[in-house]
Amino acid sequence: MQLRRSAPALLLAPLASAFYLPGVAPTSYKKDDLVPLTVNTIKPAAGPDGPLRSVVSYDYYTPEFGFCKPADGPKDVSESLGSILFGDRIKTSPFELKMKHNETCKTLCKHAYSGASAAFVNEGIRNGVSLNWMVDGLPAGQRAIDQVTGNPYYNPGFFVGQETPEGKTEFNNHYDIFIEYHEVSGDPDHLRVVGVLVEPYSRHYTGAVTAESCQRPPPPITLDEAAGTEVTFTYSVYWLPSSTTWATRMDPYFYPYSANIQWFSLINSAIVVIFLVLTVASVLVRALRKDIARYNRLDQINLDDLSGTSALEDGVQEDSGWKLVHGDVFRTPSHPLLLSIFLGNGAQIFVMAGFTLCFALLGFLSPSNRGALGTIMIILYTFLGIIGGYTSARVYKAMQGEKWKLNIALTPLFVPGIVFSTFFLLNLFLWARGSSGAVPFTTMLVIILIWFVISVPLSFAGSWLGFRAPAVEPPVRTNQIPRQIPPPTTYLKPIPSMLLVGILPFGAIFVELHFVMNSLWSNRIYYMFGFLFLCYGLMIMTSAAVTVLMVYFLLCSENYNWQWRSFLAAGTCGGYIFLNALIYWVSNLSLSSLTGHVLYIGYSLLISFLFFILTGSIGYFSSWWFVQKIYKSIKID
Structure with a gap:
């Protein structure tokens, strides 16, 4: 049984055997x-x-x-x-x-x-x-x-x-x-x-x-x-x-759990991710190097040299694609307040998930210490409110948002409010059935107290630091009049592109997600945190690579609305997770009451919503880094 654990955990086992963790002596x-x-x-x-x-x-x-x-x-x-x-x-x-x-x-x-x-x-x-x-x-x-x-x-x-x-x-x-x-x-x-x-x-x-x-x-x-x-x-x-x-x-x-299946799935996903990242990198590097060299060469043409007229005309004719939208690519997107709130909470969830998996991988969340995983997730999310507030404020300030007070207030309230409200409504069904799984009212008050006493003030402090920091300046100026966007090709339309981008990160975690679902609903102990940590890393790389590739094609088609598109496309992974939950519901469950169906669908929606924000934020920030890099590399008059 020990051999099926991850290699990092085995390497650290001699260090961990010298003491007992708190609560499990x-x-x-x-x-x-x-x-x-x-x-x-x-x-x-x-x-x-x-x-x-x-x-x-x-x-x-x-x-x-x-x-x-x-x-x-x-x-x-x-x-x-x-x-x-x-x-x-x-x-x-x-x-x-x-x-x-x-x-x-x-x-x-x-x-x-x-x-x-x-x-x-x-x-x-x-x-x-x-x-x-x-x-x-x-x-x-x-x-x-x-x-x-x-x-x-x-x-x-x-x-x-x-x-x-x-x-x-x-x-x-x-x-x-x-x-x-x-x-x-x-x-x-x-x-x-x-x-x-x-x-x-x-x-x-x-x-x-x-x-x-x-x-x-x-x-x-x-x-x-x-x-x-x-x-x-x-x-x-x-x-x-x-x-x-x-x-x-x-x-x-x-x-x-079958370690052979997990290793096979992990290796298969890793190979796919490596080929995907290498393909994206080679395509983008070759294409961008060619584009940047051409664009910078056109800027050096001497307009007074008549002999260069034909070359200039040829160059202008070739000057198409992503450079043409340089005056609109950093234009403020629609609903910047909502996007900044989602991105702030996505960054908070991203860091919380990373720290939680690291603690679990190192053995600090022993299965014998009941509830340790849930407790550490709540504590981390609470104290990482400062990261959520800071990220939301920096993004909103870079988008030149004006409702900064509303941004400060909604960042720690909007997404957690949706999660808590859904959790509370589902809890009402358990209360109505007299289930012991219903969270006591006093525990609800404790959660609200932790939320408003610790998380909200930390988020306010992060937002204050974010708004005081200098705004992230775009490498190019934004035109006053927005450019007209030509009709997109079929695969670059919103729905097809979202479905194509979201399926790849979901494929990287599909097998491990099945084991997690079995543990969650079948009253089994999940312990394969080594595999889960690696799958989390593969999901991050896949989400980033495929979203960057979509944004590049989007900009080449002279569509500069990449902000929401990158977030929604990568966030579609959450939609696939919900679809997988529905398939599991039909094939593996035979619930006999309405309450059971409502609870399963409700909690599945809640998990999918959090994944939507997490993967969407990964897609947005990787695309933002990519767009910043390419437009810093060209000369704009």
Whole structure:
């Protein structure tokens, strides 16, 4: 499993093994010490042979499920902001686990299910909801085999019940808990939990529960939706010694993605990107060198030399293409305020994504530290507001925008406001369904507080610095009267050019995006940050190269409206991501409720919108650099 990680992570592994990151330090136990078993939300999961049927999660102690509670009531376990936003609701449980102390068929509690509760639980079983426990912070799972690669792994969580071929639902009320432990340096007083497996069973107890009751296979129990059913919950605990060390205890939980497929996709994308960049560079360098030499040679013709008249006429006849629009290429585009706001937020997202992937690549975002990825993304985006404000102000000032106060105010409010409003509306659907995945109102207030107390002031400070800095002067003067744009060819029209430009960066991340989607919606742990980092770099290079090529062809056709065209063309990658999400929705999901469909489409739109701003900003700034370079290289009278 370790060999499938990226090479940079392997090189840095010896350095990282000398210390433990904050929040993920190991806990050592002695024999008979209590080992905490905490419970998380009840989440839907896709079965090995079936699609995901729901995306609505529930609190573990939802009354309809009737699971046993601690004698003094369940207590909340502190969580990070990212963990809460991703739907974790961790609480204490009534299970008593003592280190190296086996238990057999221990009764937990009894619960009488009414007909309504039975119908609710049976519907959850048909939708594939699963329990999510943690022992010493380690997810409890089941052994599974990947259907494609044949590799074994631990699948986090286990189903509440199962549906029989006859259409009946069996409710799991007994749990065999297998806990693997490791002795540190052979010291029996330093025992650490390194693995947790749970095998759930459905058992219909007719008499007193004894140790023999768990040895013989009793008939399964089904919840009667008409008369109700009384259920006895039991569990057994088995402690198993293991050679697995604490530092590698999460490895079996990593879903065995096919490394061969990822390497093949990565190499294929890298080859395509390299050929694309080299082709763009060679075409542009050769064409531009020829154009610049011709244009500068024409400027040296002596107009008083009659013998040079024919040469001048020939030169003027050849003087076409991108030089002819030098007086309009830096003209202020339509809606400069909106464009500058998008570019400021795009720069902020670009830097945030880069830092997040670097931290993940170096191992600072351990999967054992729940919510670390979401927390670091929120923190980085908050403090990088100064970059968003500065970039937006510099761009708007270069475009000679006059509504500078509006630019300062909308840069930290417009795009984050759209994201937060969409997130809030989707959260209302979860609140209406009583889902535990709904973000609490207090957490919403915390997000708003962080937004207005930290991010907005930093964005204002960045905008102030941006407007105080000298404006970026264009290398050529802009004419007062705009030049008429000739009719474009078919492939340079807005829609075809956008579709052609956006497909290439999407192709660079398509395979990795599929794995990310599987992890996001199928309750699996994603850990291939090395591949993701490289795909991010390939996407940047592809977006920049293909957008620059489109802008060059656009200018050669005497169309100087490159600002919005470059942003929208590269941003079309976000549209392809949404289209891919729709295909995944049709082919891999079988959602049974309107809420599930709304949540999936809503969050897919939100992700695609952020990608639209990110890739659009990459396309614009690479095109801006290109246009600045070529017009600085020619002499304009």
